[in-house]
Amino acid sequence: MQLTNRKKVVVKKEMSLAEKLYLPAITNGMVITMKHFFKKGATVRYPEVKREISETYRGQHVLKRDEQGAERCTACGLCAVACPAEAITMEAAERKKGEETLYREEKYAAVYEINMLRCIFCGLCEEACPKEAIFLTDRIVPTDLKRDEFVYGKDKLVEDINHRIDLSGRQTKEVLEFKKDKTKAHNQTWADKQKLLKENKHH
Amino acid sequence: MKDVIIGIPIQWYIYLSVALFCIGVLGVLFRRNAIIIFMCVELMLNAVNLLMVAFSRYFGDTSGQVFVFFVMVVAAAEVAVGLAILMMIFRNTKSTDIDTLNRLKW
Amino acid sequence: MLLSQYLFFFLSFVAVLSALMVILDKNPVHSVLFLIVTFFAIAGHYLLLNAQFLAVTHIIVYAGAIMVLFLYVIMMLNLNKEIEPHKKNIPKVAAVISAGVLMMCLVALLKGAEVQMLPAARNSNIGLVDSLGKVLFKEYMLPFEVSSVLFLAAMVGAVFLSKKEIH
Amino acid sequence: MTSTSSTYDEKQYSTLNLGPTHPATHGIFQNILTMDGEMIVDSVSTIGYIHRAFEKLAEHRPYNQITPITDRLNYCSSPINNMGWHMTVEKLIGAEIPKRAQYMRVIIMELSRIADHIVCDTVIAVDTGAMTGFLHLFQYREWIYEIFEEICGARLTTNIGRIGGMERDFSPKAWEKLDHFLKNFPTGLREFQKLVDRNRIFMDRTINVGGITVDMALDYGFTGPNLRAAGVDYDVRVANPYSSYEDFEFDIPVGTNGDTYDRYMVRMEEMWQSLRIIEQAVKNIPDGAYHADLPEFYLPEKQDVYNKMEALIYHFKIVMGETAVPKGEVYHSVEGGNGELGFYLVSDGGRQPFRLHFRRPCFIYYQAYPEMIRGGMLSDAILTMSSMNVIAGELDA
Amino acid sequence: MLTFIIYKSILVLIVFLISLGVAAYATYGERKVAAFMQDRIGPDRAGPFGIFQPLADGLKMFMKEEIIPTVSNKFLFILGPSLAMLTALMAGVVVPWGGKLAIGDHFYPLQITDINIGILYVFGVVSFGVYGIMIGGWASNNKYSLLGALRASSQMISYEIAMGLAIVALVMKTGTLSLGEMVAQQGTGGWWNIVYQPLGFLIFLICAFAETNRAPFDLPECETELVGGYHTEYSSMKLGFYLFAEYINIFISSAVISTLYFGGFNLPFQSHIPLDGNWLVIAQTAFFFGKVIFFIFFFMWVRWTIPRFRYDQLMNLGWKILIPLAIFNILATGVLMYALGKV
Numbered sequence A: 001m002q003l004t005n006r007k008k009v010v011v012k013k014e015m016s017l018a019e020k021l022y023l024p025a026i027t028n029g030m031v032i033t034m035k036h037f038f039k040k041g042a043t044v045r046y047p048e049v050k051r052e053i054s055e056t057y058r059g060q061h062v063l064k065r066d067e068q069g070a071e072r073c074t075a076c077g078l079c080a081v082a083c084p085a086e087a088i089t090m091e092a093a094e095r096k097k098g099e100e101t102l103y104r105e106e107k108y109a110a111v112y113e114i115n116m117l118r119c120i121f122c123g124l125c126e127e128a129c130p131k132e133a134i135f136l137t138d139r140i141v142p143t144d145l146k147r148d149e150f151v152y153g154k155d156k157l158v159e160d161i162n163h164r165i166d167l168s169g170r171q172t173k174e175v176l177e178f179k180k181d182k183t184k185a186h187n188q189t190w191a192d193k194q195k196l197l198k199e200n201k202h203h
Numbered sequence B: 001m002k003d004v005i006i007g008i009p010i011q012w013y014i015y016l017s018v019a020l021f022c023i024g025v026l027g028v029l030f031r032r033n034a035i036i037i038f039m040c041v042e043l044m045l046n047a048v049n050l051l052m053v054a055f056s057r058y059f060g061d062t063s064g065q066v067f068v069f070f071v072m073v074v075a076a077a078e079v080a081v082g083l084a085i086l087m088m089i090f091r092n093t094k095s096t097d098i099d100t101l102n103r104l105k106w
Numbered sequence C: 001m002l003l004s005q006y007l008f009f010f011l012s013f014v015a016v017l018s019a020l021m022v023i024l025d026k027n028p029v030h031s032v033l034f035l036i037v038t039f040f041a042i043a044g045h046y047l048l049l050n051a052q053f054l055a056v057t058h059i060i061v062y063a064g065a066i067m068v069l070f071l072y073v074i075m076m077l078n079l080n081k082e083i084e085p086h087k088k089n090i091p092k093v094a095a096v097i098s099a100g101v102l103m104m105c106l107v108a109l110l111k112g113a114e115v116q117m118l119p120a121a122r123n124s125n126i127g128l129v130d131s132l133g134k135v136l137f138k139e140y141m142l143p144f145e146v147s148s149v150l151f152l153a154a155m156v157g158a159v160f161l162s163k164k165e166i167h
Numbered sequence D: 001m002t003s004t005s006s007t008y009d010e011k012q013y014s015t016l017n018l019g020p021t022h023p024a025t026h027g028i029f030q031n032i033l034t035m036d037g038e039m040i041v042d043s044v045s046t047i048g049y050i051h052r053a054f055e056k057l058a059e060h061r062p063y064n065q066i067t068p069i070t071d072r073l074n075y076c077s078s079p080i081n082n083m084g085w086h087m088t089v090e091k092l093i094g095a096e097i098p099k100r101a102q103y104m105r106v107i108i109m110e111l112s113r114i115a116d117h118i119v120c121d122t123v124i125a126v127d128t129g130a131m132t133g134f135l136h137l138f139q140y141r142e143w144i145y146e147i148f149e150e151i152c153g154a155r156l157t158t159n160i161g162r163i164g165g166m167e168r169d170f171s172p173k174a175w176e177k178l179d180h181f182l183k184n185f186p187t188g189l190r191e192f193q194k195l196v197d198r199n200r201i202f203m204d205r206t207i208n209v210g211g212i213t214v215d216m217a218l219d220y221g222f223t224g225p226n227l228r229a230a231g232v233d234y235d236v237r238v239a240n241p242y243s244s245y246e247d248f249e250f251d252i253p254v255g256t257n258g259d260t261y262d263r264y265m266v267r268m269e270e271m272w273q274s275l276r277i278i279e280q281a282v283k284n285i286p287d288g289a290y291h292a293d294l295p296e297f298y299l300p301e302k303q304d305v306y307n308k309m310e311a312l313i314y315h316f317k318i319v320m321g322e323t324a325v326p327k328g329e330v331y332h333s334v335e336g337g338n339g340e341l342g343f344y345l346v347s348d349g350g351r352q353p354f355r356l357h358f359r360r361p362c363f364i365y366y367q368a369y370p371e372m373i374r375g376g377m378l379s380d381a382i383l384t385m386s387s388m389n390v391i392a393g394e395l396d397a
Numbered sequence E: 001m002l003t004f005i006i007y008k009s010i011l012v013l014i015v016f017l018i019s020l021g022v023a024a025y026a027t028y029g030e031r032k033v034a035a036f037m038q039d040r041i042g043p044d045r046a047g048p049f050g051i052f053q054p055l056a057d058g059l060k061m062f063m064k065e066e067i068i069p070t071v072s073n074k075f076l077f078i079l080g081p082s083l084a085m086l087t088a089l090m091a092g093v094v095v096p097w098g099g100k101l102a103i104g105d106h107f108y109p110l111q112i113t114d115i116n117i118g119i120l121y122v123f124g125v126v127s128f129g130v131y132g133i134m135i136g137g138w139a140s141n142n143k144y145s146l147l148g149a150l151r152a153s154s155q156m157i158s159y160e161i162a163m164g165l166a167i168v169a170l171v172m173k174t175g176t177l178s179l180g181e182m183v184a185q186q187g188t189g190g191w192w193n194i195v196y197q198p199l200g201f202l203i204f205l206i207c208a209f210a211e212t213n214r215a216p217f218d219l220p221e222c223e224t225e226l227v228g229g230y231h232t233e234y235s236s237m238k239l240g241f242y243l244f245a246e247y248i249n250i251f252i253s254s255a256v257i258s259t260l261y262f263g264g265f266n267l268p269f270q271s272h273i274p275l276d277g278n279w280l281v282i283a284q285t286a287f288f289f290g291k292v293i294f295f296i297f298f299f300m301w302v303r304w305t306i307p308r309f310r311y312d313q314l315m316n317l318g319w320k321i322l323i324p325l326a327i328f329n330i331l332a333t334g335v336l337m338y339a340l341g342k343v
Helices: A023-037 A076-080 A124-128 A172-179 A190-202 B010-030 B034-059 B063-093 C005-026 C028-048 C052-075 C088-109 C131-140 C141-162 D052-056 D067-071 D074-094 D099-128 D130-152 D171-196 D200-206 D213-220 D224-230 D259-286 D302-307 D307-320 D359-371 D377-387 E002-037 E051-064 E074-094 E118-129 E130-139 E141-172 E179-187 E199-213 E236-261 E276-301 E311-339
Strands: A006-009 A062-063 A088-094 A107-115 A135-136 B003-007 D014-018 D030-036 D040-046 D253-254 D327-333 D340-347 D355-359 E100-103 E108-109
Touching: A023 D130, A023 E002, A023 E276, A076 A124, A076 D307, A088 B034, A088 D253, A088 E130, A124 A135, A172 C028, A172 D099, A172 D302, B003 D171, B003 E141, B010 B034, B010 C005, B010 C088, B010 E141, B034 B063, B034 C005, B034 C052, B034 E141, B063 C131, B063 C141, B063 E100, B063 E236, C005 C028, C028 C052, C028 D355, C028 E074, C028 E130, C052 C131, C052 E118, C052 E130, C052 E141, C088 E051, C088 E179, D014 D355, D014 D377, D014 E141, D030 D377, D030 E002, D040 D359, D040 D377, D052 D253, D052 E118, D067 D074, D067 D359, D074 D099, D074 D327, D074 D340, D099 D130, D099 D171, D099 D200, D099 E118, D130 D171, D171 D259, D200 D259, D200 E311, D213 D359, D224 D253, D224 D259, D224 D359, D253 D259, D302 D307, E002 E051, E002 E074, E002 E236, E002 E276, E051 E236, E074 E118, E074 E130, E100 E276, E118 E130, E118 E179, E118 E236, E130 E141, E130 E236, E141 E199, E141 E311, E179 E236, E199 E236, E236 E276
Parallel strands: A006 D253
Antiparallel strands: A062 A135, A088 A107, D014 D030, D030 D040, D327 D340, D340 D355, E100 E108
């Protein structure tokens, strides 16, 4: 049947005499495998050596803190809505006085859980977050023996204040440029705001 | 009594062959599975073979052993054809019971 | 007792016992295996009689080919204990009696027989390949060729028989 | 016990369960074979072992959340599924996609077609017993996955792109990796072909095995490589071009009688044609935006979300799935790794599809499987299955 | 007499241990060879370069749970792997591993026994080897196992014929069935038999692949069709026995190939080498093992290169190509010998 003029028959089923004799093709194949025998292997010796993982890799999540160490998440719930696997649960709470250095906004996630068995690492939560709070990283979720252990709470998700995770590679140039602008409300930490308030009073 | 080899008289081999042969006969009469009967026939042939080798050794004559070869050839040919026939019978009757075969039809 | 006697009795015991098991065991696969043991015992006897070549040929032909065929057919037809038909006791008794009578007759017949030893005997090398080959290809040339024709006929017959019916 | 006019009764035959877990069923599906020795007399196929109700699942999700579901259809070439879904929605809302984004999509789709065909062709070789070529070519598949990782962040379940274009431009590293792949892959592929193609053992195993005639293939609704192997040059990329495929020069490889060797060779040649397409696309890719200007469907830039009220509103609306989609029904199909992958979408204007149907080529191939293996041997059945590339994810959607 | 028995027992023990050791390291070698050919690394965790991997594997095999299917025939289920192992180990008896070691006034040949029908003995043992697979496959009461067993038996019987015919041509040339004598013939003056019997060697090699159930003839266990073939239902050390038996078979067939066609333990240009006495014997034995290891490697090399046959194609190759070729080889050998006046 001819539908187009791009047709090209690619199969040749008749065997030449040399092909019928088995041995030339087998020898040929054995030469190829022998070439590979002396080639360097492609294996990465995993636990000791780690493959270079791209910066955009969608691995284990992290809940970011800001420069002052306050949690960025404001429990808006967009990530939970965006999640196609329904893996994210959260409970919001109101920030009390004195907790300003712990939580960046007036509302924060008292409970934030991701069920890593449900999560499909599609990255939609990161796309949904309007607060730069949740990111996927190039880390890999470790295995475990119990199902309970896969429900990651804030203890595992929020980044360690002493071991910050650099995510600048995931963000576009425009975002990085924008973040330098301290006049924008988005970029101001609580301390910045206090400073601004003071300056305004002086004026 | 003269020995075939040191310490073993020819009579011993005769008795052994007779015993094996009779077990073969008993099997043919006793069992009804055609394949087992076939195997018993092989056993009888082997009893005869054994006797022939013993006599060949006893008389120092190679012909006895050559004859054993021919028996083996016949046995092998018989097994090939016989088992093929049995297979065909089994395909048609679903059984290898000789009592179902005596009607010569199905 | 001499070593050869020990060997003889041991091999004979194994041969007769396993031959009995061939006909007594209900499972056809077991029967085949016992028959193989019998053949090995007989091969041992051949070795004892210094017929080495024959012993090895015996194993190759019987244990290596014929019994494999039996086993193959039994496996392919999937014959188990259940397929073994039941039999009434009277034919069994009759079978035992007649076989026993046959054995008694043969033993009685052969017991008194005096076997004459030929003068040229006791050449212990008759079982070796050289002497066998010479006899086989010189004196028994025609039977040898005829047997090969027999083989061919059997092969053709077997192939023809086991071909499926053509519709 | 249906088709053979045998005089023997059925006790002769034995039943063999090929699957659900068998090394040769690459996925979970079952064949109950009725065998006469090693010959297959009849077979009954069972599906549904990994049925996950994707169509119903999709009817309860906003449009952008359906993309991860399509990942899991034919997981050997998930980007094609993603793109097909995006294009379907774009067709519904009538979006115009910039040329650059279209070319980027073509590059990604052809890469994933190569990845898909690598899997299928090497697995045919593995099922004949030649394991080594499989691992040689799989290194190149790794490279393709690394390119995907660079572009979207994941390797297998890519969730690549968005409705309206790509989520980001190719990074310099992605271009670098793509060049590396294009430079080295032909050598590897040629070597694999030298190892397998003309080996008589392989040819004997595959030629005239599991063949299907043109009429039968068309009656069953075959598409893709399996139809082309039978000799019909039907290719969605040519018959019904999408995403600028009309800009590219490529041949449609066809076979002669639709047997396993034909299917193998057609896929082999398609890899070469895909390489041709990618090279043309890389050479001619225009500058410009990598996504369409669709504020209601395409997520706004992050810096705008952080700063601008309007962008934030759209962001919330899109994520919550509150954007209005026109009423209507569309069918869009792409040339998937395995054949015509179609999306039939009915919209009632709500946030979720009213009805969504995936036309999965594997589901169609698998119906013909019993007929194709009848009368062959067990080994043939296994090669036929692997050469049709029946993927369980696509079989049970 | 007593020293004779002690010496023979020690030799038997050594050959037994070497067979096991070579088989164990052949599994390691197989994995490494496969890995290198596939651009991988292979086992490298147990010890430096993973050289303790066979020990770890052996330990694992012993510790694993033993599963005997309830519907199987228990006795035969256990008998199967035992027979496979037994027959695999038996063939090493007649292989001449080296010359005669001189200790004191006595000469100790490095061959357990040089029976005058050595090659037939090997052949007999090989022909018996099929029972292990057949019985194990049948006793498992699994259809895949049964198919594997049936394939194995018909394959091994078919290829034995071609193998035997290939040997017949060789025996015509050497005029002896004793392996020791064949080696001696190839050592003194003559060329190695491969020069006289290239076609016979090729047929023998192909049949050796088929007899050991190696790719491209690994139909009885081919994992993509029959899951595991005859050893589908086996676990723990019984499975280990089957796998071990396969590698011992490879080892023995490599040794037999080297003995029959590649001069056995003879060194090339032996008369020009300034070695004598025990040193020569040791060099010969080492060289013999070198040849054996090369052939083991060759077995693996082929396995990781080519696809396997289908059942009917395998039978066609055996009956329609190899057997006629072998008969032609016999004929050609006879004609040549007659023409050269060797008869």
